[in-house]
Amino acid sequence: MQTKKILNAGEDAVDEMLDGILLAHGDVLRASDGSHRAIISRDGPRDGKVGLVIGGGSGHEPTFVGFVGKGLADAAAIGNVFASPPPDPALACVQEVNGGAGVLFMYGNYAGDVMNFDMAAEMAAMEDIEVRTVLTTDDVASAPPDRKDTRRGVAGNFFIFKAAGAAADEMMTLDEVERVARHANARTYTMGVALSPCSLPQTRRWNFGLGPDEMEIGMGIHGEPGIERGPLKPADAIVDEMMDRIFDEMQAARGDRVAVLVNGLGATPLMELYIMNRRVQARLQEAGIESHATWVGNYCTSLEMAGASVTAMHLDDELTRLIDRPCHCAMFRVV
């Protein structure tokens, strides 16, 4: 039995999606001549500005392609569903956005992405373009604190890319943009929970099983198993578990500020995300932490997976300024 999807041939899903995206957002985005899987911002890349290239597998929309635009990423390299893009589109992105000040690669910490983007960076070096890399590792569920750098990058990408994109838009140097990106990554914490599986367009089979009253805490955004499987709990209990873990990691003091993202994985209604946000904000208030800005919605999805994640970015003055800076992307705007 195939899962239900609105698709033509499953193999064509990513390219057809990109066609649909360019037809909807041609004012903001274009495909590179060098690779139709390299999506470039029409406005943003410019002489003397550090180019910010993000990317990864498809199936997480609006991540990554939706965050390409003035003030955020200059380009995204797009892979197959849940698969890193090969080096070619990443290299095409570099060539398109290189403004002579160097290029920064930012993407989630997955073995496949690392190998492919590293190959692209080596190829760029042969063309005398300096490319640096900052991996995102915000998923606190994916490894203990002493192996923080092995963690996965998930919904917190959104904040981390946003901070780096704003820094580049402010015309910071490559050194500075890299510093900001590492700093933003170090201060961003995400915990997720999955309620139901997703299915790949090519196979149309559920890619994992979950009992009818189970949830998986710490599930990855490709359906990778998480920390533990347990009975589905009430919203407040789920959020409490997430916030306890995030507070543990963040070590924020009373009076500190955070930016919050309550993110849906694809099939969870806004109603449920806002119910979660109510508790997130209550927990922050209780801890004396100020919520500087809050986003609620589907920002980093796993196709039609049901579930949600909570991200907190521990702000300082610089990060606050960068998060607040306007940006204009196809699927996200700050004004």
Added chain:
Amino acid sequence: MQTKKILNAGEDAVDEMLDGILLAHGDVLRASDGSHRAIISRDGPRDGKVGLVIGGGSGHEPTFVGFVGKGLADAAAIGNVFASPPPDPALACVQEVNGGAGVLFMYGNYAGDVMNFDMAAEMAAMEDIEVRTVLTTDDVASAPPDRKDTRRGVAGNFFIFKAAGAAADEMMTLDEVERVARHANARTYTMGVALSPCSLPQTRRWNFGLGPDEMEIGMGIHGEPGIERGPLKPADAIVDEMMDRIFDEMQAARGDRVAVLVNGLGATPLMELYIMNRRVQARLQEAGIESHATWVGNYCTSLEMAGASVTAMHLDDELTRLIDRPCHCAMFRVV
């Protein structure tokens, strides 16, 4: 077996959601003192401006509450899930947004909403506030053309509210705003398809059944049965069926312009919506119709239903100007 949701008590879902919304978007929205189910725009209502009040049942988020803000609706009256709000919150909205130039009620054409908003309008009349009503009836699947005025209002709400909200923001008179709203409604056409059911937070049971390879064409956004049930088709075939019907109704000439909304019902990934958009735009190009602006995403949902709708608004110069006018809502922005 209960459906899986991230909830506390099902009965509290709507109020907890509103709490979460106000905590996230307190810069744009506030609750009325008169009714916590009356959500008011902080910026927008003003002396001499026609007040635009929208509303209806919950479970369609970001419709309605997400479209409250400067340049769009001044307030929304919020009902229980899939249930019209009672007269009280609608009356509270009227009192809050009345700027002396009259108030327009706009909502989807459902018996329950009509009865409740009509009662509120009668109560407002007793306070000498003039309230007019324009019902949205964009769902072409819900009745034949000769009974167009009995049709349901669905995702096309978004364009119709947008046009009327911009008209009010331009300080048009109540007569003119009403005219614009009726005109916008008459030129807006939606066709939807459902792939899977949704479940109410209070019962947590699927509210209808669909076979594992079936889809329902013309399904209502509360799960009301549609025109026909048939086997799930490829994306292009689904879109063709929708566009044929829309073209039939719209009677646009070559060179005409439309605004397009490809809307997800809740559990359908952006990937699938953009694949649909690809075909929508191909069909428009083929017909020589210009796509002036395109929105793709979850704008009018049915909780966690899987499925999608396509809306076309047949633009003229006035509607184009109004659709393009900036607005600043909690869950939607035009800049």
Added chain:
Amino acid sequence: MAVTSADLIRAFGAIADRMTAERDALCALDGEIGDGDHGIGMALGFGAVREALDGLDGGASPTDVLNTAARSFLSSVGASTGPLYATALMRAAAAVKGKDGLEDADAAAIVAAMAEGIAHRGKAEIGQKTMLDAWGPAAEAAKSATGSFAQVLAAAAEAAHRGAEGTAGMQASMGRAARLGERSLGHRDPGAVSAAMIVGVLAETLG
């Protein structure tokens, strides 16, 4: 005096219990030809009525009871049933205005007022497959029945039940189901089914 305010309050409590018990069954009926929430609104509304009536002081008249019920039902429910039952209950309240308690003759007056209120607010007619297809026959039966308050209500309940069952054979031309055309055939109208339950509970508890 056949029926006191306290009796009415008890009857509303029994209706609330019944609607809570039947909530999911009514939702399932509504799922077939509507949006699947009828039981939720009915249980919520009569639950709110019970709570509001708990707060009434001892001297409340039957009219006070019915008006309080109308207001609390409306403001907790909205939906289609809110205005319909609120209007029905307000009409019933008006029909017994000025009385300290109800006589046998008031049974028919109340049921008829409910039916009229629903018809007025919903602009519905008999045969359109709505709750009026239970309340309408109930009112007719009550008007032609003779005997005690309880006997009149028993006749009304019997007619409401038959009316609700009969909606399965009707094609809807009012409410959400009207857009279904022939696909509405074979399914009972959820509002008519809950209406028959309400009249049934009134017959069991009053008299």
Added chain:
Amino acid sequence: MAVTSADLIRAFGAIADRMTAERDALCALDGEIGDGDHGIGMALGFGAVREALDGLDGGASPTDVLNTAARSFLSSVGASTGPLYATALMRAAAAVKGKDGLEDADAAAIVAAMAEGIAHRGKAEIGQKTMLDAWGPAAEAAKSATGSFAQVLAAAAEAAHRGAEGTAGMQASMGRAARLGERSLGHRDPGAVSAAMIVGVLAETLG
């Protein structure tokens, strides 16, 4: 000459067929401890390899064949397997550089080059529950085997198979599954299973 370029091209075609046949089974394995897409990448990649090799002209050397395979696999797949197999195939191409056809001794050279390429690109070691736990034993077995091209590959295939089966008893410390800790025990590594299939097909088709 034991093996010609045409033989190699035929072997890649057979690998493509096998990966397509096993696509869903490999995805299911990956679903248990990874992200459920391993079969998709393998089928897609070797399908692209077959197509690219179809376009090669008659005079292509084994090195041309292997380099073409590397490039087409990489640019169609990405993922983890793209760089791993592309590097492996490029190393194999280098190992037989300058030859018009392959001798018996090249069998071990190719398998060993593949294993080294994977280890280099993936920074992986034996025992970490990756495809190297099939390719590594295959290389060892090939190096110590004697006999024809086919016999060497048969020994490699046998070792790859045993290696893949053995991954079920390993706790992953590389790739996606590494974050699972003990929960990865009891499941075979999908990349090792597909690697064993590849070596198996090579043994069946070459020689």
